[in-house]
Amino acid sequence: MTPLSPPAMLDVTCLRRVRPWGADAVDIDIADGRITAIRPAATDPIGVREFDGRGLLALPGIVNAHAHLDKSWWGLPWQSYGGEGGTDGRIRHERAQRDALGIPSIERSAVVLRELVRHGTTAIRSHVDVDLGVGLRGVEAVEQAAARYEGALDVQIVAFPRDGILRRPGVLDLLREAAGRDSVNWVGGLDPATIDRDPVGQIDALVALAADTGVGIDIHLHDPAELGAFQIELLVERTQRHGLGGRVNIAHGFAVADLAPARRRDLLAAMGEAGVSMTTVAPLRNAQLPLAELDAAGVALGLGTDGIRDLWSPYGTGDTLGVAWQYARAGGLVRDDDLLRVVKLATSAGAWAVGRELHDLVEGARADIVLVDAENPMDALVRQPERALVIAGGRALHVA
Template identity: 65%
Template sequence: MADDDVTLVVRDVRPWGGPPSDVGVVGDRVAWVRPTAVRPAPLLDRAEVLDGRGLLALPGLVNTHAHADKSWWGLPWQSYGGEGGTQGRIAHERARRDELGIPSAPVAERVLREYLRTGTTRVRTHVDVDLGLELRGIEAVREAAAALDGAVELTVVAFPQDGVLRRPGVLELLDRAAAEGAEHVGGLDPALIDRDPVGQLDGLFRIAADRGCGLDIHLHEPGDLGAFEIELILDRVERDGIAPGKVNVAHGFAVVDVDPARRRDLLDRMGALGVTMTTVAPVRMRQLPLAELDAAGVRLGFGTDGIRDLWSPYGDGDLLGIAWQYARAGGVVRDEDLRRVVELATRDGAAFVTDEPHDLVPGARADLVLLDAENPMDALVRRVPRAAVVAGGRVVDLDALAARPWE
């Protein structure tokens, strides 16, 4: 691309903590990355210029497990209520979501704007599909993303939060969602929710085979039960010849519950079949073992889960905070491991949303986050505020996004 085509120049930044560089952008793509010039070339005079002031530059953050449809972010404070546990939280959410206007495009847009304000430019979000909502939640989230004019790239998981088989008609709704463009279909605790792991998984994999969509299955079930269900998932991936990267296990607490030998066998098989994992780095719990996942070739992504919703008042949408939580809780301290966590939160997490490269390289979508930090490790451990965000080649007005969480 010629210099006179350049629409934005991000000057004097340090990609991944490297030497000072200028990043040229044409439209929504990185055109080139060059050593910072003493004086910009005359041909760049017509381009918008963002002065990076020597800041650290990273690719946009990637949220691989979100629930953008059901936050009360932007509403008055909602007191925690209802019963605990998965079943209790589902019932409480069903009882109150209508009065809070959940889901709706304005609610989802507020959540996406907060993701963007903290540097997240790509999101995989689970969106509830059930007999009460049908597909309205997906429509609302898509409308919210459109209102941001492409700043946040979104991929949707049609998610059966209230179960698949125990509510006749949900499986058909999931199939319809996939037929109408949902990139993935979700599942939830096949034994504890539906009490029929074989039936739930067979139904979901049938949709995947018929529609060519991915599967992203919440699996909170612990120990041997959870490990057994992962094995059922792997059996079906192998049987159906599903392509690598099309099936994800979210949470997967059983992986850290089982003994090391069984965990190694599970991870080796997952890696061989291209089954991925996502985590929200839950506090007070053992974290998924990054070194073991990497050794087995199991790709891992970080997600915020729900933020300020009827399940919990916690969460602020900051994916870097989740990465910090994972690293701190998992005892990650060495430079190479800290950097690896940042890579998963940015460059390598993008495969959960897109097939294209996501990095500060020519041809990639121009998603940059600038931070006043020495290097990626420093940015992570200090949870450095975002100094500037570029999303799809456009400089984000962070002040305009900085609304109070109840407004």
């Protein structure tokens, strides 16, 4: 396949006549990749390296808190779903087929990044497979694909042991090696009870690695009900014991939605106290994580796209705002306050997932801005309009 051309990027000095969060029109000045001033919209002509927002709605750049940039076959001929179901069955199918598709590779990751950017994503936390078959090739491919954006696009990596840790001797050493790379901010895990069949062993290994190296933990946990809750409790206890608050995330966490209300309340309270966060991809086959209860307990929640057209599923477009729509619709959220809260999960309130204290349309923030033709954020969520302009780190990466 012909290599993708480097992404076109244009420095922006001012974004004119835009409506942040649906407010009155303003001009947003940008320098050195940051918002330097927000002032009433001027009427003078548009200057060089200025963009006319034409009164469009401005939102902070979309944060994808759970992606898999190394795994997609997007850009290749259609791949029919095959193999067995279930987590272990999908792992076996992927191991058998990925080499023939050139997965992982720089080009496969570059295609996914291009689609994420087109949908307004400016910051990404991506799980990248680390196992005995690919070693660190996936990490290297994602690093190089992201490097094409010269720092404008914020891509952070979770070294993800897709094939288990303890059941594959040598994987823990690979994770430790990955944790030494600048791009790797977290190490992952996968269903300690059902994949490694040793929940205490896998969790203790990950916690020790995090404590030794300074990286965080972002663990896939699909196990339901009490089995899942038991593993969450193990993580909470060890997070508190080792002072890892704010550095441990549970991806999917289906068990939380399965529990009885009183049991869930106590578990979420413990997670909030320990500083354990959650991410969801809003799967339609499961009950959704209860946003109001997470907020009440102080448990941060992020939204992500998961895998996109990969050997696990042919679905996915790379649109995290689309996932936000799915989360709101499936959860029965209809009131303006709730819809706005969901938009913020995908934008400003997703800052924690990429290690930012501030991600918003305010002075001093990184200039990550998305323009859409919508009346307000709620309208943008329910209609999913095309992203008219995507600016990341002060550079225009996509213009519709």
